[in-house]
Amino acid sequence: MNTNRFSIRTLLLGNTTVILVISGILFLFSDFLGVFELKTVDGRFHFRNILNKNPVFSSEIIHINIDNLSKQSSGLDIWPKEYFAELLDNLSWDEPEVIAWDIMFVRSLDTLGNQALVDAVRKAGNIISPYLLQFHEAETALSIEERELINDVFGFDLNPTVETGNIPSAKDYHYVPLLDLAEQSAGLGFVNMEPDMDGIIRRIPIVAEFNGSLAPSFFFQALCSYLDYELENIEIVNASRLILHHFPDKEKGTKRDLTIPLDGDGNILVNYAGLRTLENYPNSYGAWEVLQLDSPPGGLKGKLVILSDVSSVSKDLSPVPIEHMFPRSYIISNAINTVLAGEFIREMSLIFLPFIVVILSLFLILVCVKMGILRFGIITIGLFGFYVCTAFALFLFIGLIIPVFPVIIPLAGVYFFSSVYKYANTEREKGILEGSLQSYLPPSLMEKVRTNPDELLKVGGERKRISVLFADVVGFTHFCDEADPEEVQDVLERYFKEMAAIIFSVHGTIDKYIGDAILAFFENQGDEVTSASTAVRCAISMQQKARELDEIYKAQNRFPFAIRIGISTGYAKVGNIGPVEKFDYTIIGSVVNLANRLQTLGTAGDVIIEKETLFFVKDDHDIENMGERDLKGFTDPVGVHRIKI
Secondary structure (H helix, E strand, O other), rough: HHHHHHHHHHEEEEEEEEHHHHHHHHHOHHHHHHHHHHHHHHHHHHHHHHHHOOOOOOOOOEEEEEHHHHHHHOOOOOOOOHHHHHHHHHHHHOOOOOOEEEOOOOOOOOOOHHHHHHHHHHHHHEEEEEEEEEEOOOOOOOOOOHHHHHHHHOHHHHHOEOOOOOOOEEEEEEOOOOOHHHHHOOEEEEEEOOOOOOOOOOOOEEEEEEEOOEEEEEHHHHHHHHHEEEEEHHHEEOOEEEEEEEEOOOOOOEEEEEEOOOOOOOOOOOOOOOOOOOOOOOOOHHHHHHOOOOOOOOHHHHOOOEEOOOOOOOEEEEEEEEEEEEHHHHHHHHHHHHHHHHHOEEEEHHHHHHHHHHHHHHHHHHHHHOOOHHHHHHHHHHHHHHHHHHHHHHHHHHHHOOOOHHHHHHHHHHHHHHHHHHHHHHHHHHHHHHHOOOOOHHHHHHHHHHHOOHHHHHHEEEEEEEEEEEEEEEEEEHHHHHHHHHHHHHHHHHHHHHHHHHHOOOEEEEEEOOOOOOEEEEOOOOOOOOHHHHHHHHHHHHHHHHHHHHHHHHHHHOOOOEEEEEEEEEEEEEEEEEOOOOOOOEEEEEHHHHHHHHHHHHOOOEEEHHHHHHHOOOOOOOOEEEEEEEEEOOOEEEEEEEOOO
């Protein structure tokens, strides 16, 4: 018992060390591992897309795209500002609620069309314009006067004040639109998008801190303008959670407090509605078609329109989890749709990661203790598969991202260490066991010990149908009285050796040696009853060997050597019977006593059987019926038969 406790303790301590070492390595190479982990996230997006379980893209969001076809139809790769002014006029005819144009006109020497563009923005009165912030320390080309002028136009001092630390903090302006355009816009939002370490955009800021004030992102400003939502109602709880108090539900006409999960850095994970296809984004139209209309395009009233250049010339394309080149304007619209639908993607807090690793590790250790190496490996692989499937299922059904590699890798370490330890411990125990048992156990039983020791060594045994052989040397008592002890020992040693070899050759088991007698038994092979015929064949071989020994002993002027054998077939308790501390693979049952009684009825060279054995061997041997006999210990007479050899 102490050995088992020591083994389990060693297993626990060893695996704890393995987990700590692997966790330390993973921490040191977190960036390298992070790339692979992010690919598993992309795999979940692709899996969801294959199953067609993407979120439904809102019909309230309309895309007007300056695409490759629009550029080809116009014959121009770069459209003049008058085109954009006319496009805004045409879109405004149908009275959309908001037009968010993801196009930035910055200050340049080319001022042609500026006034027309400003007039179109002023006339529309619902334009959301983009700008770029600078989130890292860098030199700026803006003078103090320019920065103050921009601040006045942008009106950040009118926004709520926020503290730094929970959301991204901007250092300065990077690119801003023409100030006249900015001044005439209904709202402004920054369009900064920082890709993950592998260059893929999975998250974007929802708000930022700039000079102590709240700065909304482009998508969030467009959404707030569309819903007439005030920034004062935003509560930034921490870097992982933001609450929109009194947020409108346009379909139900009610308001509620909407909690938005963030990634720990103040970003929202974009819940992409699938590949850029008309099936996923049905309300997408070419800008050239709108530009050529002489009347309102229709279907835009009260909608949120996103106007952008998605042509290959603009290069405003980025990789996302579901597509290698995805227009940034569609990233913006997907972010809007994520908040509008309230279908958020959440990342599991890393606080729970150690608990998952510990629980699953303890499960593997328990399996290792209870099962063999092969089953342990199969269950471990099954556990890995189950965990990965769980990760994909949680993302599919509730949008939860749980880590894969930070869990699988430590568990793989646990499996490797536990397997090595289990194998080494098993081999050590086998060596000890075989060394102590092989001196008295037959080869057949030793093989059972090697292949299935737990089954064989369990205390109690099981009920089996077997055949018992009891062999006794005729007149051996008289021989012992006359012979020297050394001669008696020599005869017995040779006799036991020769007979044991015969018994072992047919996979019999010697239960014990009783003076000059041998008690052996034979188990069935497979589902068929083979023990009786095996026992009889073994008995005949033993009698033949006894005759050979008799010839040898006669030549040495020793006593006439002969044996008599009794065989019975029936049910007995077979196995390791007795106290836990002592291995004793034996048999218990009346069938043992019957075999002993039968051999006493025979004479030198006889093999005596009863009716149960007779049933299985009558067609294979010449057998003499000796009638029924009353035997000590048995109430009813027993039918006795002799095998003629």
